[in-house]
Amino acid sequence: MRRRSFLRAAVVGGGVAAFSGGLWTGAAVSVPNRLAEGPYGPLLPADGNGLELPEGFTSRIIARSGEQVEGTSYTWHDAPDGGACFADGDGWIYVSNSEIEPGGGVGAVRFDAGGNIADAYRILDDTRRNCAGGKTPWDTWLSCEEVGYGYVFETDPWGRNEAVRRDAMGKFNHEAAACDPVRKVIYLTEDEPDGCFYRFRPNNWGDLGAGGVLEVLAAGSETSGKATWVEVPEPLPSDGDTPTREQVSEAKRFDGGEGCHYANDRCWFTTKGDDRVWQFNAADDTFELAYDGGGDLSGVDNITSSDFGDLYVAEDGGNMEICIITPDDVVAPVVRVNDQDESELCGPAFNPAGDRFYFSSQRGTSGSSSDGITYEITGPFRH
Template structure:
């Protein structure tokens, strides 16, 4: 893969460098989340649409691809078990949606290309021969980082703009990878580990933006995370999970790290075994639990998984199981459902990502439609500014 050593800061949907998140969240840290049966986009329809989605008024859906079927408008067969994904802007005004395949053997990553009008024009493979590609994350220079979720799994860097093969980045660690988020200001990457005693990692490249070499560290947390704790960083070997390294045993275990996303000086991530949504403010090193399901019986959000952020600074959190909702956590810490997939028992939602203009949302039901998976596009009046 030919690396592009320039920052394409406008390539990512969701306002990657909109520096508002820090200010928006700072003033609500002390306030607890509240449950909102009806969110800012209104109530969900009582009945699902033709594609099995319950949406708010003004929103519509279409199916982009189904697992093991040819993507309409192309000759490419879409992968099974679609998981993490992200959108990338193209010079002609179109965009690409990259999507992981959480299967083994030969999981990898596929991509679907859209015109400036949103028409599907192509689909192709950008990573092959890898295993259990779960989540990952986009980079500001326009590549997709695909994470392997198995012991000694790697991070692979892929070019989403054309068919090809990704490059492994072993300096970013060999463990049960889940997701990664890139801080373009501090020039570091943050990674989650999907294990009962997983760690939260930070990777500092030796020469930005190359990911070939660098320093890997694990978080050590002191203080009360429900009130605001402090994070220190402990160097660890990239050859094995930090939980297995004697020198890193005093680092903090996170119970099943899942989605991870950077926005405006804050890294958001989720942990599934305790159903928490976290926020790490990079400037201060403050770590906060924004939401914990156990503290709010009857909350619409459980089974937290992939996460992304809209231009309005809203956290969109996918559910693994529960009632298959995509839920919202707004800057005033109100929790509400945004959509629900109906008729896919045993599935999970994954890969939530916005198009570059913030007006289209992509996501997948990983094991829907007979266990093969379905990838959707939802279009509607998404807010592009925080209220």
């Protein structure tokens, strides 16, 4: 079997991107600087919204912080951050965190089958710095507080059910969450310079209110190897008590955990402090360094993937790009945002059909949290 075919076989079924071939031989490899032109071709000059896109792609602004979403009474929140899409009949819903304190919370935009905005509304209020999170297989959104001793809140994208704090998932500087339906666990990243990579094992899969066990990945200081899981003794420390990341001495440290995405037995997560992308192989509890910075992709943050097998990584800083990493190791920008150097890109997500892509510039052109902009890109995405 040719190498490309092997990589494709490993990723297409679960919609996750493969990285450098060294991962399959156990060698940690730094992905080179844009090995080839991306699958969509070069970026064209900026459009009227200030976005550089490949030929055949168009953009629109769907929301601005402090302004009512068109056709609705909902005022879009400040500092839009992590997000995800949920199928809604023939349409879909895009949820978006608000990374401010106080206030925080989550907003949502509902689209009809034609992609027109049908409604916008609030699904979580009065929380703190809701940064990233994760979508569950039972169609809820886990919104994570990026503060010391922060919590995870489970929310309803339709806004019909009240959001609930899930204490058993731990009290720490949460960033992102990714659900593994095979092992029935949820992986969690921690945004600290000496942060950890966690696994939550619910007592009842699909019911996070039934409690569970929080564990931390333990390993040496290497960039690849075998991992074990150790239970966190006190997942709910009081403010000022020993943080969860310091309770297990053998826990492996990750420099600023950010985005987290699971598919097909693998969980990909980013660390901003050292500009790395990691792969955790859930089938055999091994981990690898998949990308080691130094190329076109820098300021790694939120991540998602397409059903084709491409991974999309949003930059916090860098060149203000969203880059694609393809199954044959091409790294290239698919979006570049102009004149917003004081911002960061976040919340990348595809609609269910895979032909519309959403993301936000958290602080827009002014660099202020009150100037966030949420975009939609339409085009011939591979899916």
